[in-house]
Amino acid sequence: MDHAAPQSPAGLSTTPSWLLNQTASHATRLLSEGFAAHDLRGYHYRLLATLAEQGPASQADLGRRCGIDRSDVVAAVNDLAGRGLVVRAPDPADRRRNVISATGAGADEARRMGVTLDRVQDDLLTPLSTTEREQLTHLLTRLLHHHSRP
């Protein structure tokens, strides 16, 4: 009686926002599957990578740089500190702040997760040529830039 089409919400399937969300969803899935091998999540990687690349920072700064809410930074830093990937120390110059630094193990893990990240990018973009990948990156960058102005 009903052969049940794959999955394509009617007219939605040509809608940019729909396409965007679906592809992003796939990307997130692939990425979190990859990160699961490290027993960590996206938040952890963002923080770890930022610390490894830009050096120690306060939690508030970290949150700003990573686009993560202060309250979520707390939990993620707790996780990372609990595994010795990161060290939380009071800032002697400003007692409101904690200075977060990546440990050696943390930097290593950041590197390893970076490899995973790269692998996932390739996975994700498999069907696209180099030129097309650049096109996509360019278009998305422009959209993103436009929608991030105050």
Added chain:
Amino acid sequence: MDHAAPQSPAGLSTTPSWLLNQTASHATRLLSEGFAAHDLRGYHYRLLATLAEQGPASQADLGRRCGIDRSDVVAAVNDLAGRGLVVRAPDPADRRRNVISATGAGADEARRMGVTLDRVQDDLLTPLSTTEREQLTHLLTRLLHHHSRP
């Protein structure tokens, strides 16, 4: 001391998966802000639009067509039925199934939300030319198609 850069997770900012997630995030935000005016969410629109365009269907079929889990369809249909946008009736031909149909009010609401959807698309794609919008749509469609083959 610290001037706090905008928000750009180090090397991540050039990563397609990152760009994808960020732009999708903006799109979702815009969309849910738009849908909030209708006091409904994305799930509701997907179901309503599918019903309005393709006619009545069982919950399982609806879920398949919309890419929504069966269990989530239950709740969303409850909401829609509670507002008279949709009717849930037992299928006489198969007593396992409920036949879901959009009411007149449901079809109206679907239309109205469709307008909101279109407005949000324009909002989202403001900085892109027509050609570029087509490029983006094309690229995303290809990615999506590639990653949805059983």
Added chain:
DNA sequence: TTCAAAACGTTGGCACGGCCAACGTTGGTT
């Protein structure tokens, strides 16, 4: 025809990213 497998609706739960309000503490301004 009988019996096992599959599909259905439903409940309840979890993960993840994102966001907000509130509090006590500490720092800077005026």
Added chain:
DNA sequence: AACCAACGTTGGCCGTGCCAACGTTTTGAA
């Protein structure tokens, strides 16, 4: 000194996307 801003922290909420399990009903194969 008084006020306001920033900080870390707790605790909560939302939306999307899953999964497991149950009882009911249908289908298909022995």
